[in-house]
Amino acid sequence: MSSEIRRNGYILNWLGGSVPVQGEGTIDGRRLDLRARSAEWSLEIGGNENGSTPPVWWYVEDWGTWPDAGYMPEDEALAMVDRGVTLYREQQPGEIGPGHPGYDDFIVRAWSEAMLGTANAAQAMDIGTGQTAASCHQLGTSRREYRC
Known part of the structure; x- marks a missing residue:
């Protein structure tokens, strides 16, 4: 388990575990959550801890075969966060709230x-x-x- 990691414009306060591998941190003042389980990993940005508000942005990608992702090595998990953060930055999502047409x-x-x-x-x-x-x-x- 890693303690705080600062890189590429985000902070991971915690990264580790297995089945699932998880990471928690912040980016642009928003929550950042990594989760790798079964045969996929996901990165969520925004939302809240209890799940009552959806993330502003999320990405899910296949990784290996079941149950490989739950045992993802820490260096690969960090690479997945970097990949997700790059996609997030490219897409520049905005907040969508009640009253927004979409x-x-x-x-x-x-x-x-x-x-x-x-x-x-x-x-x-x-x-x-x-x-x-x-x-x-x-x-x-x-x-x-x-x-x-």
Whole structure:
């Protein structure tokens, strides 16, 4: 387990573990979370610790075969954070909140990719929890089985 790591414009306060490998830190004053499990890794930027607010930006990528990602070496996990941060910087996402024309689509995408729970997604869109799946279906996407 590593203590604080500062590089490429972000700070990782913690990186380590196995099944899953995890990292927590900050970038641009926002939360940064790495999680590697099963056969994929993900990086989330923004959101809150209890998961009631979706991240501003996230990225998920396949890595190895099951259960390789859960045993990802620390140097490779750090390289994945660097890769995700580069993509984040290139895309320069802005905050999307209630009232924004794309807010509901953003919430449904966050829910469908398991970045936001059903109850929180329904609350954010002011709909019943049973309607989140219908909203997801309308956008032609489906809910991920589990969160990386």
